[in-house]
Amino acid sequence: MSPAFALSLTVLMTVLLACILGGLLRVLRGPTRADRMLAAQLFGTTATAVLILMALATGDRSLIDVALAFAVLAAVTVVAFVATSGRGAP
Amino acid sequence: MDAMIVFDLALALALVGLAWAVLATEDLFAAVVLFIVFGLMTALAWVRLAAPDVALAEAAIGAGVTGALLLTTLRRTAGAATPEVTPPAVSWGVGALSLAVTAGLGAAFLGAPSQGPGLEGAIAGNLAASGVEHPVTAVLLNYRAYDTLMEVVVLFAAVVAVWSVAQAPEAETPAPGPVYAGFARLALPAAAVVGAYLLWAGATMPGGAFQGGAVLGALGILALLARSYVPAPEHRAMARAAFIAGTAVFALVALAVGFGPRVAFEYPPALAKPLILLIEAVVTLSIAATLAALFFGREPEPLSVEARP
Amino acid sequence: MSGLEALALALMVPGTVFFVAGTVGMLRFPDAVSRLHALTKADGLGLVLIAAGAAVAAGSAGVALRLVLICVLVGLAGALGAHLIARLVRSGGEG
Numbered sequence: 035m036s037p038a039f040a041l042s043l044t045v046l047m048t049v050l051l052a053c054i055l056g057g058l059l060r061v062l063r064g065p066t067r068a069d070r071m072l073a074a075q076l077f078g079t080t081a082t083a084v085l086i087l088m089a090l091a092t093g094d095r096s097l098i099d100v101a102l103a104f105a106v107l108a109a110v111t112v113v114a115f116v117a118t119s120g121r122g123a124p
Numbered sequence: 125m126d127a128m129i130v131f132d133l134a135l136a137l138a139l140v141g142l143a144w145a146v147l148a149t150e151d152l153f154a155a156v157v158l159f160i161v162f163g164l165m166t167a168l169a170w171v172r173l174a175a176p177d178v179a180l181a182e183a184a185i186g187a188g189v190t191g192a193l194l195l196t197t198l199r200r201t202a203g204a205a206t207p208e209v210t211p212p213a214v215s216w217g218v219g220a221l222s223l224a225v226t227a228g229l230g231a232a233f234l235g236a237p238s239q240g241p242g243l244e245g246a247i248a249g250n251l252a253a254s255g256v257e258h259p260v261t262a263v264l265l266n267y268r269a270y271d272t273l274m275e276v277v278v279l280f281a282a283v284v285a286v287w288s289v290a291q292a293p294e295a296e297t298p299a300p301g302p303v304y305a306g307f308a309r310l311a312l313p314a315a316a317v318v319g320a321y322l323l324w325a326g327a328t329m330p331g332g333a334f335q336g337g338a339v340l341g342a343l344g345i346l347a348l349l350a351r352s353y354v355p356a357p358e359h360r361a362m363a364r365a366a367f368i369a370g371t372a373v374f375a376l377v378a379l380a381v382g383f384g385p386r387v388a389f390e391y392p393p394a395l396a397k398p399l400i401l402l403i404e405a406v407v408t409l410s411i412a413a414t415l416a417a418l419f420f421g422r423e424p425e426p427l428s429v430e431a432r433p
Numbered sequence: 434m435s436g437l438e439a440l441a442l443a444l445m446v447p448g449t450v451f452f453v454a455g456t457v458g459m460l461r462f463p464d465a466v467s468r469l470h471a472l473t474k475a476d477g478l479g480l481v482l483i484a485a486g487a488a489v490a491a492g493s494a495g496v497a498l499r500l501v502l503i504c505v506l507v508g509l510a511g512a513l514g515a516h517l518i519a520r521l522v523r524s525g526g527e528g
Contacts, residue, residue, distance in 0.1 A: 039438040039490075044127040046449045051134050053456040054165075058138070060459055060468070061157055062145060068465040068522045070157045072472055075514050076459060077161050078187070079476040079507055080452060081168060086487045086500070087445070088171060091128075095491075096176045096330040098499050099322065100167070103180050103339060105506040106315045107188040109307070110342045110349075111160060112514035113300065114192035116521055117349045118199035300517065307513040311506060318502075 035093075043091040050084045071115045078108040132172060139165050156198055160191040176330035177260045180322065184338030189415050192345045196419065255396025256327045264332065265400045269389050273374050276407055280371050283414045287423040300350045308352060315343045323408045327397070333404040337411025344416030355424035363417060370410025374403050441490035448482030451475045465522050473515040477508050 057080070060073040082104045089097035142162045149155045163186025170179035247259050247267070254262040264272050319340035326332030347353040355363070377399055382388035391399050434442075458471025481504050488497040 036434040036438060038434045039442065041127055042442055042446075044131065046445060047128075048131045048134065049449050050452055051131055051138070053452050055134070055138055056456045056460060058142070058145075058158075058161070061154060061161065062149070064465075066465055066522070067153055068518050069468065070154055072465065072469050072514075072518055073459065074157050074160060075511065076456065076472055076476060077164050079480055079511065080456075081164050082503060082507060083448070083452065083480050083483045084168065085171065086483055086503070089496075090441075090487050090490055094176065095493075095496060096325075097171060098496055098503075099325065099330065100171060100176055100179050100183065102318055102499055102503055102506075103183050103322070103335070104164075104167075104187075105503045105510070106311075106318050106339055107184060107342055108507055108510035109311060109513055110188045110346050111191045111195075112510070112517060113304070113346055113349050114195045116517040117300070118195045119521060301520075303513060303516045307509050311509050314502065314506060 040091060043087050047084055047087045047091070050080050050087070054080050054084075067115070067119060071112065074115075075108070075112055078104060078111070082108075128172075135165065135169055135172065139169060152198060156191075156194045159194065160187055163187045163190060177332065177335065180330060180335040181338055184335060184342055185415075188342035189338065189345060189419065192342075192349065193419055196421070253393040253396070255391065255393070255400050258326060258328050258330070258332075260330065261326045261332050261400075265403060266391065266396065269374075269378060273371070273378065276370050276374055276410065279411060279414045280367055283367050283417050286418055286421065289422070291422045304350050308346075308350065312343060312346065312352075315339065315346075319343065319408075319412070323404060326404065327401070333407040334411060336404075337408040338415065340408065340412035341415030341419075344412055345419045348416060348420055355420055357424050360424060363413060366409060366413035367417070368410075370407040373406040377403055437492070438490060441486040444486030444489065445483050448479045448486065451479030451482065455479065466519055469515050469519055473511045477511050480504060480507055 054077055057073045057076040060076075061070045064070045064073060082101045085097050085101035085104065089095060089101070139162070142158055142165060146155050146158045146162060149158065163182060166186060167179045167182040170176070170182055244259075247263065250267075251257065251259060251262055254266045256262050256265070319336045321336075322331040322339060323333060323336030324331070326335070344353075348355075378389045381391050381395075381399070386392070452475065455472050455475030458475065459468045462468045462471055484500040484504050488500050491497070
């Protein structure tokens with residue numbers, strides 16, 4: 035792996051982490067519960083992307099499995115939120 | 125990877141900031157969401173610390189199971205009690221205690237010898253006889269199997285405790301609808317395959333019983349949330365069998381190998397791999413059933429006349 | 434940098450740009466439903482591009498298969514989540 039490629043991966047990872055931190059703003063600000071929950075969905079997707087980049091950068095293929103676990107769990111939190119909010123059938 | 129220091133610093137600051145935000149937010153729902161995010165960031169931190177097994181477990185349990193548990197608890201307790209104001213003496217006392225613990229941990233970490241021999245040599249040297257190729261699984265299921273058995277017992281004790289506490293039936297949650305049905309038909313089988321894959325992969329790479337069990341447990345929680353599966357009183361016997369199976373099989377195997385020249389937990393090297401696989405498979409099912417039952421929160425009982433709303 | 438790595442970067446950099454666009458949209462759009470729209474579409478596409486770049490750079494069939502599975506699962510979860518949240522907002526179910 036060339037140093038330029040490794041450096042590019044590091045830059046991309048840091049940019050994605052900055053996206054996550056930006057999403058935190060929405061969780062703290064977001065006036066409604068829906069805003070906070072969609073920010074949480076952003077974290078799941080972005081963290082999966084970060085893990086994929088990390089797997090490339092370190093050469094550790096098992097990180098793809100961690101990303102797979104993140105992807106599988108992405109839906110559970112959102113369904114839990116929706117099922118525990120609201121007052122009856124829409 | 126010197127350039128990664130920026131990423132690591134940002135992650136560390138985000139973790140501390142998230143921890144502060146969880147405690148400082150006034151809206152309980154925001155605090156729960158922040159806690160789930162904290163779990164995700166911690167999983168990333170574990171990856172940066174070269175511990176993918178822990179990252180897998182943290183993601184499955186911290187983000188999936190704990191998130192669903194906290195959200196359900198929030199709904200059940202909403203408006204139940206007015207929040208109390210903590211007296212300042214308690215706040216300051218707890219703060220001082222936290223600082224003392226942090227200082228102690230920091231001193232222990234910084235003062236520890238940085239280049240000791242550790243146990244890596246011993247672990248690697250005996251790996252061939254342990255039955256698996258992944259050192260973490262060897263430690264969990266062979267070298268320190270006793271600790272893992274106790275962890276499984278802890279989970280079992282938790283579900284016994286939860287099932288012993290009688291509770292009123294919970295309010296009806298809305299059915300998710302046709303979009304969820306389509307999603308479930310595609311994603312749930314895929315998730316089950318991923319859980320089984322994580323269990324199988326534990327022999328040679330990060331994975332194992334806890335990780336696979338946690339993913340399958342999150343799957344069970346999804347099914348419970350969407351009411352794809354409604355626990356019925358007739359299923360109690362099967363549920364009890366699922367809870368105890370992991371502990372029972374683990375303990376039986378551990379004791380059964382311990383006659384003749386061997387002691388308990390000392391698997392014969394020729395049988396080590398199949399024994400470990402057997403233990404892991406049953407423990408995975410147990411963990412999945414236990415986590416889903418802990419989420420559901422009570423023993424499914426037929427509604428008596430008095431309890432019917 | 435080899436040609437393969439350059440190709441991988443050519444896929445992953447636009448993917449990251451899409452992620453940034455999704456986050457900016459989420460912060461700047463006026464209400465929850467439009468933020469959902471920005472988030473789900475942009476993040477989903479960004480992840481597919483990053484996964485494609487990673488598949489090119491890793492060059493292994495096992496890795497590529499798992500990456501495809503990741504994209505499918507995240508896409509499904511995103512679609513489901515967006516639908517459920519939007520339905521909840523429309524019915525005025527939470528505050």
